[in-house]
Amino acid sequence: MDYQIALLGGDGIGPEVIAQAARVLERVGTAFGHSFVFKPALIGGCAIDATGSALPDETLAACRSADAVLLGAVGGPKWDNPTATVRPEQGLLGIRKGLGLYANLRPVKMNEMLIGASTIKPEVLRGTDLVVVRELTGGIYFGERGRRDDGNTAYDTMIYSRAEIERVLHTAFRLARQRRGKVTSVDKANVLESSRLWRETATIVAKAYPDVAFEHLLVDACAMHLIRRPATFDVIVTENMFGDILTDEASMLAGSMGMLPSASLAEGTLGLYEPIHGSAPDIAGQGIANPVGAILSAALLLRLSLGLEQEALAVERAVDQVLAEGYRTRDIAENASEVITTTVMGDLICERVTA
Numbered sequence: 457m458d459y460q461i462a463l464l465g466g467d468g469i470g471p472e473v474i475a476q477a478a479r480v481l482e483r484v485g486t487a488f489g490h491s492f493v494f495k496p497a498l499i500g501g502c503a504i505d506a507t508g509s510a511l512p513d514e515t516l517a518a519c520r521s522a523d524a525v526l527l528g529a530v531g532g533p534k535w536d537n538p539t540a541t542v543r544p545e546q547g548l549l550g551i552r553k554g555l556g557l558y559a560n561l562r563p564v565k566m567n568e569m570l571i572g573a574s575t576i577k578p579e580v581l582r583g584t585d586l587v588v589v590r591e592l593t594g595g596i597y598f599g600e601r602g603r604r605d606d607g608n609t610a611y612d613t614m615i616y617s618r619a620e621i622e623r624v625l626h627t628a629f630r631l632a633r634q635r636r637g638k639v640t641s642v643d644k645a646n647v648l649e650s651s652r653l654w655r656e657t658a659t660i661v662a663k664a665y666p667d668v669a670f671e672h673l674l675v676d677a678c679a680m681h682l683i684r685r686p687a688t689f690d691v692i693v694t695e696n697m698f699g700d701i702l703t704d705e706a707s708m709l710a711g712s713m714g715m716l717p718s719a720s721l722a723e724g725t726l727g728l729y730e731p732i733h734g735s736a737p738d739i740a741g742q743g744i745a746n747p748v749g750a751i752l753s754a755a756l757l758l759r760l761s762l763g764l765e766q767e768a769l770a771v772e773r774a775v776d777q778v779l780a781e782g783y784r785t786r787d788i789a790e791n792a793s794e795v796i797t798t799t800v801m802g803d804l805i806c807e808r809v810t811a
């Protein structure tokens with residue numbers, strides 16, 4: 457089968473790690489008899505330099521006609537002018553909106569080999585395997601905002617419709633069915649009206665999934681329990697801003713930014729897959745970035761957009777194997793003498809992908 461993949465390397469280490477993820481997909485193609493056709497396109501700072509826009513029309517068109525999108529990262533000091541009217545991050549917001557990517561999934565799975573890299577005690581972390589599902593296109597980031605009283609009072613509005621809440625909750629419940637069968641819905645229903653609608657809607661949606669264990673949790677309690685008992689969570693689902701904060705907190709459980717993948721899903725099968733890290737300008741161009749977050753994003757792409765579970769597992773197994781054999785990029789190495797480059801990490805993972 458032929459699959460079209462839009463390849464958006466972006467800025468900094470983005471193109472370096474995406475190149476390795478694309479090689480791993482090619483290797484999956486050879487091992488399992490698929491063909492991946494890559495369509496490179498510009499986003500972020502490099503797109504601004506080339507076209508004046510952070511998200512050129514051709515990029516959005518390439519993504520819309522693809523089966524899935526693989527993205528590196530955008531931004532860097534060159535474009536870091538807060539007063540500029542065109543900024544790299546506009547590419548990210550634009551693509552989320554343009555593709556209708558309403559559910560952001562961030563899996564955090566503790567790798568036993570890297571348990572020492574986290575700031576949290578190993579006995580607390582052991583067994584952690586959770587996914588935060590964050591609503592991505594609604595809430596306070598998109599509500600009405602402004603200033604009054606001559607600029608001395610500011611307001612932002614948290615707004616959600618029942619339909620927006622329902623669809624992301626269905627995403628969370630469907631995901632829980634493929635995992636350990638538990639959903640935790642996070643809100644601030646003791647204070648916020650939008651959270652009361654969230655809780656009411658979640659309770660109704662949960663009735664359609666009697667096989668999935670379900671609980672509500674207040675966001676402040678969730679923030680605490682994430683570092684006290686992370687292994688008890690399976691799928692956590694929440695609104696945009698709470699999710700923004702909780703996903704960053706959850707990612708720190710795993711110790712290194714370079715290891716974690718993410719998926720952003722629209723209606724249907726189209727999805728955008730990217731490592732959670734940024735463009736890391738401090739190490740860009742040195743060939744030392746960890747490509748594992750990007751490669752595990754490619755595994756999510758195989759699973760969630762293309763429905764290729766065996767192929768996704770083959771990639772995840774290959775990553776585990778390389779780490780178990782002791783290979784490390786600089787960010788996760790305890791001993792400087794054992795460090796390998798971005799490309800060598802890609803080579804080693806490719807070699808271990810088998811049908």
Ligand code: NAD
Pocket residue numbers: 469473528529530531532533548713714715732733734735736737738739744745746747749787
């Ligand atoms: P960052 O994630 O780029 O880097 C934080 C630290 O982690 C740096 O020391 C970096 O070297 C290290 N790091 C990150 N990814 C790594 C990897 N794969 N391998 C090894 N080390 C890695 O975050 P930042 O420094 O706050 O931001 C840098 C730029 O990236 C900014 O312009 C920011 O706006 C942008 N950014 C983009 C995205 C995105 O595109 N989704 C996300 C976050 C930040």
